[in-house]
Amino acid sequence: MKIDKNTINKIARLSRIKLDGKESEDYIKDLNSILDWVEQLNEVNTENVEPLSNISSSILPKREDVSNDTNSSEEILENAPDKLEGFFAVPKVVE
Amino acid sequence: MPKSSLKQTLKDLETKKISIRELNQDYLKRIKENENLNVFIHFSEENVLKQIDNLENNNSEKKLKGIPIAIKDLFCTKNMPTTAASKILENFHPTYESFVTQKLLDEGSIFVGKTNLDEFAMGSATNTSFFGNTINPLSKENEPLAPGGSSGGSAAAVAADLCLGATGTDTGGSIRQPASFCGVVGIKPTYGLCSRWGIAAFASSLDQAGIFSHNVEDASILLKSIAGFDQRDSTSAKVDIPNYFENLDDDLNGKTVGIPKEYSIDGTPMEISQIWEDAIKVLEKKGVKIKNISLPHTKYALPTYYIIAPAEASSNLARYDGVKYGFRSEEIDSLDEMYENTRAQGFGREVKRRILIGTYVLSAGYYDAYYLKAQKVRKLIADDFNKAFKECDFIVTPTAPSAAFPLNEKQNDPIKMYLNDVFTVPASLAGLPGISIPFGKDKNNLPLGIQILGKHFDEQQVFNAAVSLERSYE
Amino acid sequence: MNNLIKGEKYDWEMVIGLEIHAQVKSNSKLFSSSSTKFGSSPNSQVSLVDAAMPGMLPVINKYCVEQAVKTGVGLNAKINNYSVFDRKNYFYADLPQGYQISQYKYPIVGEGKVTIDFKDGTSKDIRIVRLHLEQDAGKSLHDQNPSKTYVDLNRSGVALMEIVSEPDIRTPDEAGMYISKIRSILMYLDTCDGNMQEGSLRADVNISVRKPGDEYGTRCEIKNLNSIKFIKQAINYEAKRQIEILESGGSIEQNTMLFNTSTGKTRPMRNKEEAHDYRYFPDPDLLPLEISKEEIGKIKSSIPELPDELKNKFIETYKLSNYDASVLTAEKQTSDYFNETINSDPELKNHAKIVVNWITSELFSLLNKNNQDLNNSPVSPENLGQLIKLISTNEISGKIAKDVLEDMFSSGKTARQIVDEKGLQQVTDQGEIAKVIDEVIAENPKMVEQYLAGKDKLLGFFVGQAMKLTKGKANPKMLNDILKQKLNKKN
Known part of the structure; x- marks a missing residue:
């Protein structure tokens, strides 16, 4: 079994998703069966094969260094669940 | 009543046989009659009427003036909320219009509503939506069928004739499979043909916008409208977009079709093998050379896809954190708690499953074994196609391994659900254009689809083969 | 040279490496076209891309790429024709995407080196591991509200060059000299404004201690230091802290530290993050960055003289001492001022040493006293040149010239005006x-x-x-x- 309780907790924590006990168990089951299934890729010989990240064969387009975005702070904050004095607001962080 | 095509409607509008208002009121009526299908996440009659008013006061000539179009609710739109079928985008009102929808607006089309989908386009049955299932319009009473997914709402909207065309997105089959299930035409163009700007991302290296329509001609008109280079998307292709519709040519004499042997999969229903054979026969009659080809890594496409897509998704969906927009949990004693509760409550089960698996395959110690390995196999799959296309002009396969299945089937076994995409995923990984057209029925009289794949940016060939098959079938 | 510090029981050596974050001097951000201007009202320079709105995509700023290449050349480093932008995934309030676009496996600039000069005439090379381009995060403000942290995204997406050194640095002074040298190079190249107060240039310090000849010890990272003084203070404090732990039989825990500028002490971040796992992978929204040899050549040919080249030129042309020449070239504005002064009159070339003295002692002390910067000195290079000419031709004495300079500084008049008005010409009859x-x-x-x-x-x-x-x-x-x-x- 690749995914145990510790692993699922670790990746849930990395993903910032709180899981309750029942959910963790379900995901342990799901993820293990998916990982077992994808295991078949090991049959493929990929020696000297270049990984493919993007199918596009063009070259990275670059923009000129012009600042022309004109979004107002009102527009940027419009959908924020909590905003105060022109800022996004979140629970207090102690560094 | 036979459904009116986009092509015919444009003529009727031009000759004033019908007005924009009459046309759209007809569609509005049907939309209201079909509310039970749960096709739309957002529908506002008032909004549609406002658009009609605006167009009536606008004298400029536009190619799609007054045409009712449905928009998958993954495209950000200024005048309608955008949810990606997720609670986490509750009350999100974009202040911007996606590239694709802006093009449709520029052409004068009318947006009838935002269609339902699997949450963040993750699913094959439109049953992971926060807003409930969409029901396939072809369902018989007492036996609701899935419309396929993830763009099930858009496919159903066209099938139920609630619009003359709809936008979709296709990451591993999310246009082609629902098109097949709902008996409509669905095209996913080449990766990079339509800008992804303003489409909530699922898997960036695979996501591609496309079109649903009643027939191939309509699809060729609509695709031209949404395609084109966009400097705001670094993966957008700088290619000329031909006039697919005017160039349509159903004469395939002298062309070569590739038939990949790996697409004959054990357990495929007889009827599906049958329509595939039928399609090949039709093509043969039309003077098309039949070439048996091999795409040896086909079998590995699904596991490859189910590593790459969740990996990218786990990162793409990190922005939904309750800070800038959308849903925020009430239980927020600390920043971390806010994140964990917001995302736990805001995402549905399938999305969380994919985020978790994606996080795992990218995590330290597993990256090489899963993610990097999958990228390498992806290269082999793309190479298979490149090689095959040296010997043929297009490839024909079935679209999906089954007809539409009952709504609640396959929900508990993720892998079973993933297998729906077995015929569509390989082309997605290779970035190739693919269309699904209705071609035959199963024993329950449910439509089945044939998929035609083409070379990169050779949408014209895909349309030509599709229109040829379509005309022979009618 | 003895770089060891004494503990209670043993002598210790510090092992220090710096990660410098230099903001690229550009009009717009690395992947969006919003402005980079400092000090604007909160969230007023934020594009949809910077705020990570759904469906927004990055498009790279060509100028920032060129600036990184330029800087790489200035650091005597290898420029990579092929580099890749990766996503570094982590959650934080001021990181709107949930990831930072950075470069991990394939940075744009590879290995290089810079030289630092000591007062005694010796010098030392500090090796550079790499330079890569990345996005800056936004800013979290923790003290504006008793129960909330505020987030300002103006900085979010601004282009940074991260310059990583090998752990070649052995003393706080070397660390200071190293960052001064980097700052000087960046400013000569005009790729970064070098303003440490505004955070355009800041550093993370990795530091460990060891007994001479031992393997490297466990290191701690002190985050986000924005002055040379703080860097030295933080290193001194942290080294002592580590030595005390080691000498009392303890061991160092690898930690991320914060430096408190008012107490001069370091402490581990309270919000101790569990072992980082950034899950780097190539950003699928971007393609690999390829730069041709021709492009690199073009950028190379546009590069101005760098401090070391200029220093050698000054020594050769004007027969200046190594020390004088290095003082003149430490900052671009100084060498520019010197050049303009000495070129204002052909006669002055024969009095280079006098010119240096008048700039680096008399003018500098006046600027210091008045809290002013050479860039907006009330005395122009031409006017200073005129004053020195008056000295060199015996029109006024050096002693009187000092008074004249003060007068020039406060009144803005030329030396000639003041000398004439006050009749200060030397009596040579x-x-x-x-x-x-x-x-x-x-x-x-x-x-x-x-x-x-x-x-x-x-x-x-x-x-x-x-x-x-x-x-x-x-x-x-x-x-x-x-x-x-x-x-x-x-x-």
């Missing part, structure tokens, strides 16, 4: 000087007697008296000569 000397001799017969009896020191008295009478304007050499002549005649 032999007769006039002789007349004054005769007066002094006549008025002080006793002193003359003592002088002639062998009290040579009294010569200064006569000079002083004579200068007083000429209001300091007599040419000192002539005054001396004539005075000696006249006194000796009395003998």
Whole structure:
């Protein structure tokens, strides 16, 4: 079994998703069966094969260094669940 | 009543046989009659009427003036909320219009509503939506069928004739499979043909916008409208977009079709093998050379896809954190708690499953074994196609391994659900254009689809083969 | 050189490496076209891309790429034709995407080195591991509200160059010299404004201690230091902390530390994150960044003279000492000022040493006193040149020139204006000087007697008296000569 309780907790924590006990168990089951299934890729010989990240064969387009975005702070904050004095607001962080 | 095509409607509008208002009121009526299908996440009659008013006061000539179009609710739109079928985008009102929808607006089309989908386009049955299932319009009473997914709402909207065309997105089959299930035409163009700007991302290296329509001609008109280079998307292709519709040519004499042997999969229903054979026969009659080809890594496409897509998704969906927009949990004693509760409550089960698996395959110690390995196999799959296309002009396969299945089937076994995409995923990984057209029925009289794949940016060939098959079938 | 520090029991050596974050001087951000201007109202320079709105995509700024290449050349480093942008995934309030676009496996610039010069004439190379481009995060403000943290995304997406050194640094002073040198190079190249106060240049310090000859110890990282003074303080404090732990038999826990600028102490971040797992992978929204040899060549040819080249040129052309030349070239504005001054009059080339002194001692001390910067000095290079010319042609004495410079500084007038208005020209008329000397001799017969009896020191008295009478304007050499002549005649 690749995914145990510790692993699922670790990746849930990395993903910032709180899981309750029942959910963790379900995901342990799901993820293990998916990982077992994808295991078949090991049959493929990929020696000297270049990984493919993007199918596009063009070259990275670059923009000129012009600042022309004109979004107002009102527009940027419009959908924020909590905003105060022109800022996004979140629970207090102690560094 | 036979459904009116986009092509015919444009003529009727031009000759004033019908007005924009009459046309759209007809569609509005049907939309209201079909509310039970749960096709739309957002529908506002008032909004549609406002658009009609605006167009009536606008004298400029536009190619799609007054045409009712449905928009998958993954495209950000200024005048309608955008949810990606997720609670986490509750009350999100974009202040911007996606590239694709802006093009449709520029052409004068009318947006009838935002269609339902699997949450963040993750699913094959439109049953992971926060807003409930969409029901396939072809369902018989007492036996609701899935419309396929993830763009099930858009496919159903066209099938139920609630619009003359709809936008979709296709990451591993999310246009082609629902098109097949709902008996409509669905095209996913080449990766990079339509800008992804303003489409909530699922898997960036695979996501591609496309079109649903009643027939191939309509699809060729609509695709031209949404395609084109966009400097705001670094993966957008700088290619000329031909006039697919005017160039349509159903004469395939002298062309070569590739038939990949790996697409004959054990357990495929007889009827599906049958329509595939039928399609090949039709093509043969039309003077098309039949070439048996091999795409040896086909079998590995699904596991490859189910590593790459969740990996990218786990990162793409990190922005939904309750800070800038959308849903925020009430239980927020600390920043971390806010994140964990917001995302736990805001995402549905399938999305969380994919985020978790994606996080795992990218995590330290597993990256090489899963993610990097999958990228390498992806290269082999793309190479298979490149090689095959040296010997043929297009490839024909079935679209999906089954007809539409009952709504609640396959929900508990993720892998079973993933297998729906077995015929569509390989082309997605290779970035190739693919269309699904209705071609035959199963024993329950449910439509089945044939998929035609083409070379990169050779949408014209895909349309030509599709229109040829379509005309022979009618 | 002994770089060891003494603990209670042993001698220890510090091992220090720096990660410098230098903000690229550009109009717009690395992947969006919003402005990079500092100090604007909160969230007013944020594009949809910077705020990570759904469906927003990055498009790279060409100029920022060129600036990174330029900087790489300035660091004597290898420029990579092929580099890749990766996503570094983590959650934080001021990281709107949930990931930072950075470069991990394939940075744009590879290995390089910079040289630091010590006062005793020796120098040392600090090796650079890499330079890569990345996005800056936004800003979290923790003290604006008792229960909330505020987030301002103005900075979010600004282009940074992260310059990573090998752990070649052994003392706080070396760390200071290293960052000064990097800053100087960046400013000569004009790829970063070097403003540490505004955070355009800041550093994370990795530090461990070891007994000489031992393997590297466990290191701690001190985050986000924005002045050379703080860097030195933080290193000193942290090294002592580590030594105390080790000498009392403890071991160092690898930690991320914060430096408190008011107490001068470091402490581990309270919000201790569990072992980081950034899950780097190539950003699928971007393609690999390819730069052709031709493009690199073009950028190389556009690069101005760098401090080390300029230093050697000054030594050769003007016969300056290594020290003078390095002081002049430490900051671009100084070497620019020197160049403009010395080129303002062909005559001045023969008095380079005097020019250096007038800039680096007299002008600098005036600027310091008035809290001003050379960039907006009230005395222009041309005017300073004119003043020095007046000295070198004996029109005014050096002593008077100091007063003139102060006057120039406060009034903005030229040296010539002031000298003319106040009649400060040196008296070089032999007769006039002789007349004054005769007066002094006549008025002080006793002193003359003592002088002639062998009290040579009294010569200064006569000079002083004579200068007083000429209001300091007599040419000192002539005054001396004539005075000696006249006194000796009395003998």
